[in-house]
Amino acid sequence: METSGGLRRWFEERFDFAPLREFLDHKVVPVHSATPLYYLGGITLFLFFIQECTGLLLLLYYRPTPDEAFESVKYISTRVPFGWLIRSIHSWSANLMVFTAFLHMFSTYFLRAYRKPRELTWMTGVVLLGLVLCFGFSGYLLPWNTLAFFATKVGTEVAGSMPGIGHYLLLVLRGGEEVTGATLTRFFAFHVAILPAALLLFLGLHLLLIQQLGMSMPLKVERELEQRGEKPRVLRFFPNFFLRELMAWYAGLAVLGVLAALYPWDLGTRADPFASAPAGIRPEWYFLAQFQTLKMIPGSVLGLNGELLGVFAFSAAGLFWFVVPLLDRPSRESRYSIVFPAIGVFAVAYLVTFSILGYVK
Amino acid sequence: MCARAASQVPGNPEERAGNGGSRNGPPSPERRRLATALLGTGLISTIVSFFYPVARYLIPVMQEESMTAVTAAKISDLKLNSGRIFKFGSRPGLLVRTSGGTWKAFLAVCPHLNCTVQYRSETQQIWCACHNGTFDLNGQVISGPPPKPLEEFEVNVRGDEVIVSRSRRA
Structure with missing residues (x-):
């Protein structure tokens, strides 16, 4: 029987670990007042791992057809030992992942971490957030309940109202003109195969860029250090920062466990394509702001279709957010400007206000 | 060279x-x-x-729907000032019996974002719960974001059956 030292030697004779060890020995994390914000990306990644694990477990019982989807989720929640917990963790973790991804994005935005040379890291991050939202949207339909059915109708109709490719997109998403079993099959395929593949690709790129460029310093801290002619204080990534990150993951796991156990995710009522939308219908919290906006825009604005105008505004805002590192010239030149932080504050204020309005109205 | x-x-x-x-x-x-x-x-x-x-x-294979008429309900199914959803091919329809006893039928799909509308007897209006659009009993928009009226069907009563068909006007 081999000892652990012998086993290590056995592997080292077959794979050269020296570059990895060298990399870990030299990888450091800057220490400043905003250092705790660095944990947010890691926590999001951790929640994604949980999604992968619980999702694989749910796949063992879930059946993606209109006749069986709702019943199979009900079976998981009521008959399968700990099925309710696995499903509840999957749903809560999904919501927490969206929440931490938003926090990570806004912390990155306000620290101007997207500035040169990290533009691509930001862009891959925005794509990742988009994919996470697509995960949420596609997964929401899978239990085939009333809320999910109408949320999918509205969401796919919004995509369908895009000029030019709208109708094609609607047909591709729905698998027909209406939300039917074909939509469920497609959303299942998106959720368990297409989106995970795309997410792993962009996650790989995002992490590779972070490893290559290192952690960004806040603009303000960087300038202060430059003025004083000092070098930044740093913490070794391994094991110091890594162990702290593990503690953050552990805290995240505790929060998730408490939420999943004390507030099991509701299943709702089975979708009936021939029933009216029930009163009080609303989407998941992360789509509430858009939902409320579409509710408030009149049918026609200055002769233009209101719905189309809303979709155009969302698309333009998304595009702006994606290319913001290219537009923020002052940050690129390490100068401070009030414009982009002000835009960020406006974005947060809009999302929070309209989400609250969408929830209470 | x-x-x-x-x-x-x-x-x-x-x-x-x-x-x-x-x-x-x-x-x-x-x-x-x-x-x-x-x-x-x-x-x-x-x-x-x-x-x-x-x-x-x-792009999915599209199946042409040749739905022209359907029995939406029996007269006894609906009281005065009430409505019900019926299947019109693969889409939902809304049949309304007004307080005056007139029959009205519409495609129950909101022209805003595709939600299924319902009849509200207390306001005697048609309402979409998704984005709070309201329509009168001719399908015309009263308030909210819907950009156009509901598609109206033609209603004929034959014996005890209420037959709904695509309106010649549509």
Whole structure:
């Protein structure tokens, strides 16, 4: 029987670990007042791992057809030992992942971490957030309940109202003109195969860029250090920062466990394509702001279709957010400007206000 | 130089010069352009031949719906000032019996974002719960974001049955 030292030697004779060890020995994390914000990306990644694990477990019982989807989720929640917990963790973790991804994005935005040379890291991050939202949207339909059915109708109709490719997109998403079993099959395929593949690709790129460029310093801290002619204080990534990150993951796991156990995710009522939308219908919290906006825009604005105008505004805002590192010239030149932080504050204020309005109205 | 090399080893095809360049020397710009064009065309054709079937595959096969008329309900099913959803092919329809006893039927799909509308007896209006759009009993928009009226169906009563068909006006 081999000892652990012998086993290590056995592997080292077959794979050269020296570059990895060298990399870990030299990888450091800057220490400043905003250092705790660095944990947010890691926590999001951790929640994604949980999604992968619980999702694989749910796949063992879930059946993606209109006749069986709702019943199979009900079976998981009521008959399968700990099925309710696995499903509840999957749903809560999904919501927490969206929440931490938003926090990570806004912390990155306000620290101007997207500035040169990290533009691509930001862009891959925005794509990742988009994919996470697509995960949420596609997964929401899978239990085939009333809320999910109408949320999918509205969401796919919004995509369908895009000029030019709208109708094609609607047909591709729905698998027909209406939300039917074909939509469920497609959303299942998106959720368990297409989106995970795309997410792993962009996650790989995002992490590779972070490893290559290192952690960004806040603009303000960087300038202060430059003025004083000092070098930044740093913490070794391994094991110091890594162990702290593990503690953050552990805290995240505790929060998730408490939420999943004390507030099991509701299943709702089975979708009936021939029933009216029930009163009080609303989407998941992360789509509430858009939902409320579409509710408030009149049918026609200055002769233009209101719905189309809303979709155009969302698309333009998304595009702006994606290319913001290219537009923020002052940050690129390490100068401070009030414009982009002000835009960020406006974005947060809009999302929070309209989400609250969408929830209470 | 290429021609000389070819004449020096006439029996060796490996070292024989070709048009515009030799195997050892750089190819001429014309040959390079031709090769690039051929390779580029081939590559584009490969990409198109790969993506076109995929793009077509993604669009579902559309089944023409020849639904023209349907029995939506029996007269006894609906009281005065009430409504109910019925199947009109693959889409939901809304049948309303007004307080005056008139029958009205609409495609129950909100023209805003595709939600299924319902009849509210307390307001005697048609309402979409998704974005709070309201319609009158002629399907016209009263308030909210719907950009156009509901599609109205024609209603005929035959014996005890309420028959709904696509309106000739639509």
